[in-house]
Amino acid sequence: MDAIHDMGGKQGFGKIPLEDDYIFRADWQRRAFALVEALAWATPYNTDQHRHAVERVTPEEYLRLDYFENWIIASETLLKEAGLVDRSELETGLKRFDIDRKKHKPVGSKEIVEATRAGAALRFPDDTRPARFAVGQSVRVSKAQTAQHTRVPGYVRGKVGEIVSDEGVFQFADAVAAGKGPAPQHCYNVAFSAKTLWGEDAEAEDRISVDLWESYLEPV
Amino acid sequence: MLKKTSGSDDGHAQGHDHTHDPLEEGAALRVRALEEIVVAKGLVDPDALDSIVEYYERVTGPRNGAAVIARAWTDPEFKDWLLNDGTAAISSMGFSGVQGEHIRAIENTDEVHNVVVCTLCSCYPWPVLGLAPAWYKSPAYRSRVVREPRAVLKEFGLEIPSAVQVRVWDSTAEVRYLIVPKRPAGTEKMSAEELAQMVTRDGMIGTAAL
Numbered sequence: 001m002d003a004i005h006d007m008g009g010k011q012g013f014g015k016i017p018l019e020d021d022y023i024f025r026a027d028w029q030r031r032a033f034a035l036v037e038a039l040a041w042a043t044p045y046n047t048d049q050h051r052h053a054v055e056r057v058t059p060e061e062y063l064r065l066d067y068f069e070n071w072i073i074a075s076e077t078l079l080k081e082a083g084l085v086d087r088s089e090l091e092t093g094l095k096r097f098d099i100d101r102k103k104h105k106p107v108g109s110k111e112i113v114e115a116t117r118a119g120a121a122l123r124f125p126d127d128t129r130p131a132r133f134a135v136g137q138s139v140r141v142s143k144a145q146t147a148q149h150t151r152v153p154g155y156v157r158g159k160v161g162e163i164v165s166d167e168g169v170f171q172f173a174d175a176v177a178a179g180k181g182p183a184p185q186h187c188y189n190v191a192f193s194a195k196t197l198w199g200e201d202a203e204a205e206d207r208i209s210v211d212l213w214e215s216y217l218e219p220v
Numbered sequence: 221m222l223k224k225t226s227g228s229d230d231g232h233a234q235g236h237d238h239t240h241d242p243l244e245e246g247a248a249l250r251v252r253a254l255e256e257i258v259v260a261k262g263l264v265d266p267d268a269l270d271s272i273v274e275y276y277e278r279v280t281g282p283r284n285g286a287a288v289i290a291r292a293w294t295d296p297e298f299k300d301w302l303l304n305d306g307t308a309a310i311s312s313m314g315f316s317g318v319q320g321e322h323i324r325a326i327e328n329t330d331e332v333h334n335v336v337v338c339t340l341c342s343c344y345p346w347p348v349l350g351l352a353p354a355w356y357k358s359p360a361y362r363s364r365v366v367r368e369p370r371a372v373l374k375e376f377g378l379e380i381p382s383a384v385q386v387r388v389w390d391s392t393a394e395v396r397y398l399i400v401p402k403r404p405a406g407t408e409k410m411s412a413e414e415l416a417q418m419v420t421r422d423g424m425i426g427t428a429a430l
Binding site for chain 2: 005006007008009010011013014015016017018020021022023025026028030031032033034035037038039042043051054063064065066067068069072075076079084085089090091092093094095098099101104106107108109110111112113115116117118119120121122123151152153155167168170171173187189191197198201203204205206207208209210211212213
């Protein structure tokens with residue numbers, strides 16, 4: 001999705017806020033983080049759908065609001081879309097209708113830590129799919145644009161880079177966010193020269209590496 | 221765009237922060253309403269909220285990553301393993317889980333300095349570094365470090381000589397990156413435990429040298 005979250009290379013944001021060296025500076029941020037994590041286990045949406053919902057926050061709000069408030073807006077959007085809450089409930093915190101609790105079981109306090117420690121299986125065996133590209137090969141990033149969730153940052157779109165490594169076969173975030181299942185494919189680390197990306201403005205002969213799924217790439 | 225900057229950073233600001241920032245108050249109310257409704261609906265067990273925060277604040281964090289780095293500096297076999305299969309080597313030390321299912325360790329050398337970002341959101345290797353600091357998620361860091369990494373690193377106080385190449389790693393897919401900083405000179409006799417004390421979070425992001 002071509003929205004404000006895709007920040008690589010944008011200009012005008014000023015100095016790095018080095019003083020913002022905290023994880024949480026208010027308790028509501030801590031609660032917001034915990035809510036997003038805990039809700040993930042009881043709701044039909046997945047992490048990539050949550051990412052897409054953050055991307056759907058209006059650009060004006062995305063920049064003005066705190067990082068964790070955008071996470072909360074995304075959760076509200078997905079809960080509403082799933083029919084689990086309505087607008088009035090979100091505004092007041094007061095329940096107006098019940099949901100099917102058998103379908104939506106809350107995660108317990110031990111269970112959530114165990115599941116977090118275990119992580120999710122995002123990778124598939126390397127031979128699940130043949131690899132279309134080889135290390136050292138030049139590739140061009142697709143110019144295709146989409147309103148859906150994608151992991152192609154705008155700043156490499158249409159640019160030529162070199163395959164540095166084949167990271168293996170992974171679930172494809174674009175498909176997962178679209179609710180189409182894992183659709184596993186190879187994911188490559190692709191290096192771009194700073195001059196390829198930024199022209200004569202490049203600071204030096206530096207290199208920017210981006211992880212890109214096979215669908216995003218075309219042979220040169 | 222105004223990034224909120226000031227405010228107490230002790231992590232226990234609520235109730236002690238009298239700035240009455242309307243944005244903060246709106247967000248706090250919004251989060252409280254969401255918590256109330258999802259608990260009332262049975263979607264969330266309040267105990268799970270406490271346990272997940274405690275897990276991230278007490279069990280994960282940069283000291284995990286520091287232990288990995290110190291071991292790599294003192295154990296060449298482990299270092300080879302770490303650089304070839306970061307996920308397995310790190311997991312062997314007991315660090316694994318969400319946002320760390322696939323970790324690649326990248327070594328800083330005399331020729332190359334590496335730095336990590338997530339331009340699209342805030343991807344970060346949680347099991348070894350904990351949750352990301354706010355500046356890592358800021359528009360300024362995410363927009364600039366891929367375009368002018370040397371200028372950004374200079375703001376962190378790190379000047380990269382022109383003979384050294386900078387490599388920026390944008391965490392756009394499922395791999396998370398951990399930078400192995402150069403071992404400081406004069407530490408040859410130090411134990412892994414002593415060395416771990418010298419490894420900083422920013423050193424493992426690549427925004428600081430040690």
